[in-house]
Every structure is written in C-alpha cells, then in structure tokens.
Amino acid sequence: xxxxxxxxxxxxxxxxxxxxxxxxxxxxxxxxxxxxxxxxxxxxxxxxxxxxxxxxxxxxxxxxxxxxxxxxxxxxxxxxxxxxxxxxxxxxxxxxxxxxxxxxxxxxxxxxxxxxxxxxxxxxxxxxxxxxxxxxxxxxxxxxxxxxxxxxxxxxxxxxxxxxxxxxxxxxxxxxxxxxxxxxxxxxxxxxxxxxxxxxxxxxxxxxxxxxxxxxxxxxxxxxxxxxxxxxxxxxxxxxxxxxxxxxxxxxxxxxxxxxxxxxxxxxxxxxxxxxxxxxxxxxxxxxxxxxxxxxxxxx
Amino acid sequence: xxxxxxxxxxxxxxxxxxxxxxxxxxxxxxxxxxxxxxxxxxxxxxxxxxxxxxxxxxxxxxxxxxxxxxxxxxxxxxxxxxxxxxxxxxxxxxxxxxxxxxxxxxxxxxxxxxxxxxxxxxxxxxxxxxxxxxxxxxxxxxxxxxxxxxxxxxxxxxxxxxxxxxxxxxxxxxxxxxxxxxxxxxxxxxxxxxxxxxxxxxxxxxxxxxxxxxxxxxxxxxxxxxxxxxxxxxxxxxxxxxxxxxxxxxxxxxxxxxxxxxxxxxxxxxxxxxx
Numbered sequence: 001x002x003x004x005x006x007x008x009x010x011x012x013x014x015x016x017x018x019x020x021x022x023x024x025x026x027x028x029x030x031x032x033x034x035x036x037x038x039x040x041x042x043x044x045x046x047x048x049x050x051x052x053x054x055x056x057x058x059x060x061x062x063x064x065x066x067x068x069x070x071x072x073x074x075x076x077x078x079x080x081x082x083x084x085x086x087x088x089x090x091x092x093x094x095x096x097x098x099x100x101x102x103x104x105x106x107x108x109x110x111x112x113x114x115x116x117x118x119x120x121x122x123x124x125x126x127x128x129x130x131x132x133x134x135x136x137x138x139x140x141x142x143x144x145x146x147x148x149x150x151x152x153x154x155x156x157x158x159x160x161x162x163x164x165x166x167x168x169x170x171x172x173x174x175x176x177x178x179x180x181x182x183x184x185x186x187x188x189x190x191x192x193x194x195x196x197x198x199x200x201x202x203x204x205x206x207x208x209x210x211x212x213x214x215x216x217x218x219x220x221x222x223x224x225x226x227x228x229x230x231x232x233x234x235x236x237x238x239x240x241x242x243x244x245x246x247x248x249x250x251x252x253x254x255x256x257x258x259x260x261x262x263x264x265x266x267x268x269x270x271x272x273x274x275x276x277x278x279x280x281x282x283x284x285x286x287x288x289x290x291x292x293x294x295x296x297x298x299x300x
Numbered sequence: 301x302x303x304x305x306x307x308x309x310x311x312x313x314x315x316x317x318x319x320x321x322x323x324x325x326x327x328x329x330x331x332x333x334x335x336x337x338x339x340x341x342x343x344x345x346x347x348x349x350x351x352x353x354x355x356x357x358x359x360x361x362x363x364x365x366x367x368x369x370x371x372x373x374x375x376x377x378x379x380x381x382x383x384x385x386x387x388x389x390x391x392x393x394x395x396x397x398x399x400x401x402x403x404x405x406x407x408x409x410x411x412x413x414x415x416x417x418x419x420x421x422x423x424x425x426x427x428x429x430x431x432x433x434x435x436x437x438x439x440x441x442x443x444x445x446x447x448x449x450x451x452x453x454x455x456x457x458x459x460x461x462x463x464x465x466x467x468x469x470x471x472x473x474x475x476x477x478x479x480x481x482x483x484x485x486x487x488x489x490x491x492x493x494x495x496x497x498x499x500x501x502x503x504x505x506x507x508x509x510x511x512x513x514x515x516x517x518x519x520x521x522x523x524x525x526x527x528x529x530x531x532x533x534x535x536x537x538x539x540x541x542x543x544x545x546x547x548x549x550x551x552x553x554x555x556x557x558x559x560x561x562x563x564x565x566x567x568x569x570x571x572x573x574x575x
Contacts, residue, residue: 149396152394152395152396153363153366153395153396155359170422170425171425171426171427173425174390174393174394174422174425174426175393175394175426204386205386205390205418205422206390206422207386207387207390207391207394
C-alpha cells in the first residue's frame with residue numbers, strides 16, 4: 001500500500017552545460033548533456049521513496065521516448081508506476097535547459113506537450129483512499145482538485161507544494177491540509193509584504209493544519225494558528241540547488257508519515273534539501289533516510 | 301443524488317413550493333429525513349449547525365450526510381447552517397458539503413458584506429454556492445425582532461457578495477415561540493422581486509401553516525426546521541422503553557418520528573410537487 005500518492009507535472013528535462021550563451025543563429029558545443037526527470041510533485045515522490053516511504057505517481061504518461069524515459073526514471077528510484085496510464089499518440093511534457101557556466105545562469109524552454117488532463121480511474125481513487133498523504137503541485141489542476149476533494153472526504157491529508165501562481169489554483173487551495181508555498185507564491189497570492197503576514201493570511205483564509213513558507217537559503221517559517229516559528233536552512237557547500245524545493249516537499253510528506261510534529265517535519269525536510277544541494281541532480285542528489293539522520297545527528 | 305445549494309433551489313423555479321432544510325445531528329436523524337424525502341419524492345437539504353463544525357462531530361456527520369445523499373433517489377444538498385466564520389466554512393468545504401451558509405448578520409452592514417463576499421469568493425472557487433444572512437434572526441426566547449431586512453440593503457448585499465441564497469429577517473426567530481409570529485409577507489415579495497434570488501426562512505418551527513404557504517408564494521425557496529425536528533426525535537426517545545438495549549432497536553421509534561415530522565413539512569412546503 002502506498003502511503004504517499006501524487007498528482008502533478010512530470011517533465012523530461014534535457015540539461016546542457018555550456019561555457020557561455022550562444023548568439024542567435026549560431027552553433028555551439030556543449031560540455032556535457034544530462035537527461036533527467038523533473039516536476040515538483042514527481043521529484044518529491046522520488047525523494048519520499050528514497051527516504052523509505054512507499055510512494056506512487058497517479059497520472060498519465062505518453063508512449064514517446066520522453067514518456068518511456070520518465071516511466072523508467074520513476075522505476076529507477078523506487079516510485080510505484082503501476083497506477084500510471086500510458087496514453088499513446090500524445091507528446092510528453094519536455095524542457096530544454098541551458099546551463100551557462102560562465103554567467104551561472106539557467107535558461108529554460110519548455111513544452112507542456114499534448115497530454116490532456118488525467119481523469120482518475122477506480123484504481124487511482126482506491127490508491128488515494130488507502131494513502132496517508134496526497135501530494136499536489138498545482139499542475140494537472142482539474143484532476144488535482146478532484147483528487148484533493150476526494151482525499152479530504154476520506155480523511156487523507158493533502159500536501160500542496162504551491163510554487164506556480166497558475167490560473168485556477170484558488171480551487172485547490174481550500175483543500176490543502178499542509179499548505180507549503182514558496183515565499184514568492186505566498187506574497188504574490190496574498191499581496192502581503194512579509195512571509196509572516198502571508199502565513200497568517202493563508203491560514204485565516206483556508207484553515208489548513210499548517211502553512212509552511214519556504215524561503216530558500218534563509219530556511220523558512222511555519223504557522224499552525226498559534227505562533228510563527230522559523231526553521232533553519234543548514235549551511236552547506238552547494239553544487240546544485242536544482243530540485244531543492246521539490247525534495248523538501250517530498251521529505252515533508254515522508255516526515256508526516258513517520259509521525260513527526262510540524263517543527264520536526266520542517267527541520268528534517270530542510271536537512272534533505274541541504275543534502276540534495278551538495279550533490280548533482282534533483283533526483284540523484286536526494287538523500288536516503290540514514291544519510292539524513294547522520295546529517296542531523298552531526299548538527300544536534 | 302448529491303447536488304449543490306444552487307442546483308436544489310433552482311428546482312423550485314416557477315413553482316409555488318420550497319425546499320425543506322432539516323438540521324440533523326446523527327445517523328438516525330439523517331435516516332428519518334431521507335426516508336421521508338424518498339417516500340414523497342421530495343428534494344431535501346440536510347444541514348448541520350455551525351457548532352458541529354467546531355469539533356469532530358461535523359466530520360462524522362458530513363460523512364453520514366454525504367453517504368445518504370449519494371444513495372438517495374431524490375436530489376439532496378449537504379449544507380452548513382449558520383457558519384460562524386471562515387474556519388467553519390472551510391471545514392465544511394474540506395469535509396464535502398455542497399452548500400454553506402456564512403452568518404455574519406450581527407455585524408454592521410459594511411462588515412457583513414465584506415466578510416460574506418470573501419467567503420463567497422473562496423467557496424465559488426471550490427464550486428460551492430453560499431447562503432448569506434442579512435438582518436439578524438435571533439432566538440425566539442428573546443422575543444421576535446420587529447426590525448425587518450430592508451429591501452435596498454438586500455439588493456446591495458446580494459450584488460456585492462455574490463450569494464446564491466439569502467436568509468432574511470421578516471418576523472421569525474429560532475427556537476420555540478411564546479406567541480405565534482406574524483411574517484412580513486409584503487417585504488418578502490418586495491425583496492424577492494428586487495433581488496431575483498431564492499430567499500430563506502429561518503425559524504420555521506412553529507410558524508402557522510397559512511403563513512408558511514404565504515411566504516412561499518411571496519418568494520421563500522428554502523425553509524429551515526431545526527427545533528421541532530429535535531423535539532420529534534427526543535420526545536420519542538424519552539417515550540421509548542429502556543428494555544430496548546440494542547441501540548438500533550431503540551432508535552426505530554425516534555427515526556420514524558423524525559420521518560413523520562419531515563413528511564408533514566414536505567407536504568406543507570409542497571416540496572412533494574417539485575420533481
């Protein structure tokens with residue numbers, strides 16, 4: 001039985017490292033190329049699986065090359081793929097990312113592909129009912145809203161990784177038990193001037209169990225209706241911060257499954273993000289539970 | 301079949317009938333109401349009082365109401381009654397209600413409008429229509445207020461909040477009346493025509509039948525019954541033999557009493573002619 005199930009975007013990223021940015025209408029040699037799976041919730045599920053929790057992705061993939069890669073990549077990291085439906089004839093959500101080493105910039109071109117939104121089947125609904133946590137990220141929105149409603153009616157907790165201010169997310173926000181936005185999202189959505197005010201405003205509007213606002217290198221804060229508490233970002237020598245936010249959410253879901261209180265969930269997830277930043281790759285860089293324990297024990 | 305508040309009230313369009321809304325508290329009161337609705341083919345609103353949404357009671361009750369609604373052969377709306385604030389409204393959404401009421405009618409008009417508009421917008425995103433209240437409907441024991449909802453304020457309230465239904469103060473109160481109330485039928489008609497919205501009559505228990513029917517003819521589309529449903533259940537419960545130990549056996553009488561009470565109100569509201 002999967003304790004964590006997720007609905008959201010699954011993206012096939014092609015990352016090319018270059019020493020500079022190519023002028024228009026020229027050719028340029030890349031230093032290295034990596035293909036990797038991405039998407040906030042999808043990578044969060046990978047992080048949760050690596051931390052030892054049973055996690056499954058609910059949604060559709062296509063039968064094109066990127067789709068096959070994404071399916072295999074989930075499998076490689078131990079995410080249950082048995083509930084994924086393969087829809088032939090569509091194109092996958094893909095992105096091309098140019099990493100300019102010289103300027104330390106990242107330029108991304110993405111293509112959402114042609115897959116229509118997921119319509120939950122009976123097996124997927126059953127998986128939600130039997131799970132402890134449903135993770136959503138605001139992508140595949142109509143399906144996410146339906147799933148979140150269904151989860152709440154069945155006493156399953158909904159964790160919302162709110163990153164993108166997509167149109168229509170207002171329908172999803174009321175169903176979050178754990179509302180975990182980026183600072184940018186929280187300020188943009190509420191119009192508040194500080195993360196503290198935004199946390200209180202989001203809590204007042206949507207009555208989740210907790211609002212957690214992630215603030216990157218600064219760590220973050222959480223609010224559970226009583227007081228604002230901050231949690232630390234662990235200082236590490238970062239080599240790749242790509243996916244740090246995604247794994248934070250997956251780790252948070254895993255920590256909830258382990259029964260940690262909110263403050264401990266934040267600290268644990270922050271450690272997972274920090275460890276990820278010390279290693280290359282959003283998914284390859286995500287740590288195991290033992291690695292996180294060791295990291296935290298060293299800093300107790 | 302589970303429907304939302306706007307859908308169930310729309311069924312009364314061009315009909316001289318209203319949908320009864322019964323305050324339920326447990327599985328047995330839900331069973332009694334649903335049995336009545338199915339027997340006379342009446343749409344019905346099952347609603348839970350706000351206090352229940354401040355504890356786990358609401359979680360369990362909503363699950364029971366939803367299970368009953370989905371299985372029922374008639375349209376059923378699952379509704380929060382007199383939501384005290386956003387936390388109750390949100391819990392109603394979380395637990396699956398298909399209608400909510402926010403009651404900030406004790407606030408000054410401006411503040412009532414602001415609070416109702418905010419809740420209405422949040423609910424609209426979740427696809428759940430909201431009932432608002434203008435003119436505070438107090439308790440019968442405190443005497444019935446003679447200050448009725450003003451038509452101009454009702455028009456403004458409806459326009460600025462986006463509510464799907466409006467509870468108005470036109471001579472009723474909650475609880476048991478000391479004297480039979482006198483409803484302001486002319487005001488109901490005026491507000492109904494000016495707003496074009498389904499109006500809601502709270503404090504339906506104890507209002508004389510002819511006044512109930514006159515209020516429906518004037519534009520009332522939802523009538524709440526709370527107090528008398530409780531009495532039908534409790535009176536029968538107290539009259540039931542203590543020899544009945546199996547609780548399901550003990551509850552047969554009270555369930556039947558609730559059913560009979562609901563049947564009488566469905567007929568009074570001509571709800572059995574809606575479908």
